[in-house]
Amino acid sequence: MAPVCVLVGPPGSGKTTVGQALAELLGVEFRDTDLDIEATAGKPISEIFIDEGEAHFRALEREAVAAQLASATGVLALGGGAVLAEQTRAALVGHTVVYLSVELPDAVRRVGLGAGRPLLAVNPRATLKHLLDQRRPYYAAVATATVVTDGRTPEQLAVEVAALLAA
Numbered sequence: 618m619a620p621v622c623v624l625v626g627p628p629g630s631g632k633t634t635v636g637q638a639l640a641e642l643l644g645v646e647f648r649d650t651d652l653d654i655e656a657t658a659g660k661p662i663s664e665i666f667i668d669e670g671e672a673h674f675r676a677l678e679r680e681a682v683a684a685q686l687a688s689a690t691g692v693l694a695l696g697g698g699a700v701l702a703e704q705t706r707a708a709l710v711g712h713t714v715v716y717l718s719v720e721l722p723d724a725v726r727r728v729g730l731g732a733g734r735p736l737l738a739v740n741p742r743a744t745l746k747h748l749l750d751q752r753r754p755y756y757a758a759v760a761t762a763t764v765v766t767d768g769r770t771p772e773q774l775a776v777e778v779a780a781l782l783a784a
């Protein structure tokens with residue numbers, strides 16, 4: 618078995634929110650590697666970054682992604698930086714991977730709504746601009762389909778991804 622769909626994209630693209638709505642629509646389980654990492658570590662990602670550093674978080678993330686790609690059967694959301702790992706990009710080959718794309722204005726608005734992204738704690742707009750520029754090629758490389766999320770609601774996007782999966 619494999620996940621029906623793996624969601625990739627930058628922070629604020631809506632992987633977690635759209636993923637939950639999509640899983641509900643399809644009547645399948647929703648998994649999010651960030652939630653798995655937090656459950657295993659017993660603390661929020663922001664604290665893993667503070668206590669053990671980003672490199673340790675990335676190692677936990679590679680393990681969490683590999684475990685979920687082997688076991689998840691529903692919708693699987695990855696963290697925004699998961700595709701930075703060559704190992705993870707290779708592991709995604711053969712899976713249905715939807716890239717939720719977002720441009721800077723919507724991404725800034727959306728991450729401003731929530732907390733807990735340590736990479737965006739300082740100067741979120743500049744950091745997000747850099748992340749988007751650096752990572753676009755990686756998201757595009759692993760994706761089997763791309764859905765533009767700017768100006769759309771999570772519910773609209775869940776319907777759109779579901780239609781893509783059914784096609």
Ligand SMILES: Nc1ncnc2c1ncn2[C@@H]1O[C@H](COP(=O)(O)OP(=O)(O)O)[C@@H](O)[C@H]1O
Pocket residue numbers: 626627628629630631632633634635697727728730731766769770771774
């Ligand atoms: N399409 C959307 N339109 C408006 N707000 C959104 C949309 N998708 C997500 N959000 C909001 O943006 C924030 C980040 O969404 P989230 O699902 O955590 O993104 P990701 O997991 O890709 O970082 C949340 O507060 C969420 O409610």
Ligand SMILES: O=C(O)C1=C[C@@H](OP(=O)(O)O)[C@@H](O)[C@H](O)C1
Pocket residue numbers: 626627628629632633651662695696697698699733734735736
């Ligand atoms: O972009 C990144 O490097 C990160 C994105 C976060 O996930 P979301 O993309 O779900 O916000 C989370 O994994 C961590 O804070 C690092």
Ligand SMILES: [Mg+2]
Pocket residue numbers: 632633634649651694695696
């Ligand atoms: Mg998320």
